[in-house]
Amino acid sequence: MESDDLMGATMQPNHNAPPRQRPGEGPRQLGGRTLARQKLIAMRRRARRIRRLVAGLAAATFAAAFLTVYVQLASGHDPALSAAAKRSSTSGSSTSATHQSSASGRESSSSSASGRESSSSSAGGGESSTSSQSGGGESSSGPSAVTTAQS
C-alpha cells in the first residue's frame, strides 16, 4: 500500500492532496480551485446523505404499510371482503315489496362459490350484479329474504 501511495497509483482520489500547480497559475488561482473542489466534494456528500435518507424512509414506509396490511389480513379482517359482504347483504338479502323505486327499476344477480367474495353495482343503468362466496366451499347463503307489506 505504501508503495502504491508513493507511486501515486491508487484508484481513490486523494482529496486532501494539494492541487498540482500548472504552469502559469498563481497562488490565488490555486486557492480558488481548491475551494471549488472542496465545495463540490461537500455537495456530493450532502447529495449522498439525502439519497440515503430518502431511500431509508421509503423502505421504512413500505415495510410499515406491508406489515400493517399483512397483520390485518392474517387476522381475518380483510376490509375489502367486509365491504363487499355489506353491499351484498343490503342489495341482495332483502327486498321490500313496497319500496318506491323511481325510474326503470333495478336488477341484480348474485352467485355463490367458495373462496372469495366480490360485489359490483351500477346505479345509473338500473342494473347491478352481486356475487358472494363463502370460505368453506360447503356453506352458502340461502335464498334472499322477501318483505311483505300492504300495497
Added chain:
Amino acid sequence: MAEPEAAATFDCFGGSCAVFVSGAGETGPARAAVAMARRRLQGWHARFSRFLPGSELSLVNGNPAAKLRVSPLMARLAQAVQMAGSLTGGLVDATLIDQIETAGYAGELREPLELARALERAPARRPAAASRSAGWRHIAVDAAAGTLERPPGVKLDSGGLGKGLFADVLGEALAGHGAFAISCGGDVALGGAAGLARAINVESPFDGSILHTFERRRTGVATSGIGRRSWLDRSGRPAHHLLNPATGRPAFTGLVQVTALAPSALLAEVYAKAAILSGPHGASAWLPYGGVIVREDGSHDVLGR
C-alpha cells in the same frame, strides 16, 4: 354450494314488484327466468289495470254483452273473484268498482294519507259485512270455452286478487327452478325444486320496521292494510281501498294491517282481506296457516310461527 340467484325489483301494479330465481329451469337460466317474469308482470299490468281505458279489463268491464270471450288469464281472474266471494260469504267482493270510484279511487293515487291522521278522523269501528247485491254471485266462467258471463254492470276489479293470482301463475312457471320468490306489491309466492327455506319479513304499517319473520320453503303470503292506498274524499273524510261490501264505504274495523300465509298467494290475499274486514275479534279465524294481525294502537299478534 348454493345455485346462483338472479333478482329484479321494478315498479308495477302501482307499487313495487320483486322476482328472485335460483338455478336453471324450464324457462332457462335464472337470469332469463327473472327477465321473463318481469316482462310478464309488466304485460299483465297493462292488460289488467282498470285505470287504462284500452286494457283488457277495461274492455271487459265496459262490454255491454252478457256473455263474452275472454283470455285464459282473464277467465282465471273471474274464477278468483267467484272463489273469494264464495269462500268468505261475500266479505271479499271484487266487484265493487263503482263504489270505490265513488269513494275517490278512480286513478293512480299520490302520497297516502298519514295513517295516524286517518285513524283520528275515521268513523266508528265495526266489522264489515257482505253486500246484498253480491255481484260475484252472478259471474259464470267456462274456462274450457274461454267465456265469461255476468250481468252487464257487474265489473271485475283486478286489485289485490289479481296480484295474488299473477304471483301464483308465475310461480307455476318457475316451479322447476331451484328456488323462486315473486312479490307482486306485497302478495308473495315462493317455492322451488330445491326446497330451500326463505325468510319472509312482515313490515309494520307505522314505521316500516320488521314485525316478524316467517321462514317457509313453499307458501303464498299476502298483506292487506288501510295505510297505503288512502286519501281524503270530497267531504274531507279519510278513505282507503278496502271497502265494506255492505255499505260500499271504506271499512274501519279496528285493524290496520293483516298478513296471511296460505298454500297460494291468491288464497293468502283472500284470507288477509277477510281478516282485516272482520275486525279484531274475527280476524284470527281467517288465518288457518298463520299470519300477523296489526291493530290501530300498533300492537300485533303473530299466528303460526
